[in-house]
Amino acid sequence: METAFLYSDEFAKFDYGKTHPLKTFRLKLTYELINAYGLLSLPGTRCVEAKMAEEEDILSFHDKDYIEILRASGRGIAPPGASYFGLGPGDNPVFKGLLDWSKLVTGASLQAAGMVDSGQAAIAFNISGGLHHAMAERASGFCYVNDPVIAIMSLLKKGRRVAYVDIDAHHGDGVQEAFYGTDRVLTLSMHETGKMLFPGTGFENETGEGEGKGYSVNVPMPPYSDDELFVYAFTEVVPPLIRKFSPDVVVSQLGVDSFRSDPLTHLNYTNNGYCEVIKKIKELSPKWVALGGGGYDIANVAKAWTLAWAIMNDRKIPDAIPEDFLSSHPREGFESKRLRDDLYREESRGKEMRREEVKRVIDYIREEVFPLVGDKPKNAVNVGHTERKTL
Ligand SMILES: [Zn+2]
Secondary structure, three states: OEEEEEEOOOHHHHHHHHOOOOOEEEEEEEHHHHHOOOOOOOOOEEEEOOOOOOHHHHOOOOOOOHHHHHHHHOOOOOOOOOOHHHHOOOOOOOOOOOHHHHHHHHHHHHHHHHHHHHHHOOEEEEOOOOEEEEEEEOEEEEEEHHHHHHHHHHHOOOOEEEEEEEEEOOOOOOHHOOOOOOOOEEEEEEEEEEOOOOOOOOOOOOOHHHHHOOEEEEEEEOOOOOOHHHHHHHHHHHHHHHHHHOOOOOEOOOOOOEEOOOOOOEEEEOOHHHHHHHHHHHOOOOOEEEEEEOOHHHHHHHHHHHHHHHHHHOOOOOEOHHHHHHHHHHOOOOOEEEEEOOOOOOOOOOHHHHHHHHHHHHHHHHHHHHHOOOOOOOOOOOOOOOOOOOO
16 A cells, blocks of 8 residues: 655744744654654655645635735734734744745645545645644634645545544634535544633534535543543544545544643543544545644654554554664653553543543434435535536
């Protein structure tokens, strides 16, 4: 099987600022750990240099005025009116090369989608992508340009049916909003409940509208949920819906800010549960565009995405992190010297309350959403369905 890993040394040159939790260095760290395991020189595996997207691609989702503000912000100084577009001190800082960063991330996601769609690769992984909060005219949650939406739109233009699976700790609100009224994209987001966490949306009753009714699926998880609840909820909801929908391509956002040690969220997953879910996504995906996402404990990020990439390539890799890597990264949080986290399973009264809440959400989705998702599009003559006229 052919796989492609999208990467550029340029990723880590962009800087959100010293105190900002999103460190682009985590991408370089991940690349180096994957490389230390020899996972970029396997037969059938390619490392592909990421290239910037064209502005026309970005305009397929974002407003022109907003792009102009991003361009004007590229010198690292906020232009007048920037705050109206969500830019400024805080979550979405203005920094040098802001538009170039967004173009590079988006370009890599488009390359991943293109390679998978054309059959050059069965799986393509863009660890810089998955910036799922960006809205058409507004930056949000560290995201300026919504690369998942733009990658999905490039597949829709070719008539593909796309399922989007988002396991970041935060709700994939920008992607949901983009496709809320269509049945051509099934969006599934599993995240910490919006009662506790940004962006405050993603409740089970957000199920789409009009022709899209039933095609937006949300599994809000209680804070402190562990691997067992994560894998349980995923297994009950995602595989049955994907099988019913029968996509041509799965696009996934594989954020790792849901882990116990992540400083920004309250979920208690480990990379053990994460790997179980990654394996399930792999089984469900006829073709797979894998994107990165959140993750603010940078050692976690590197370990989890290395494990994910090994699964994508059907490789079992040793738990002991290669010595060369450890000696060149003495201060980045690899003290355990192991790739896999300790198992963690909560046993308490709180756990039972959380289990009940997860069951309630699953029952709601079974009743309200499952009957609405079919395996054939209702509007088969939509513009863009050029290659699937028979549906
Ligand atoms: Zn997140």
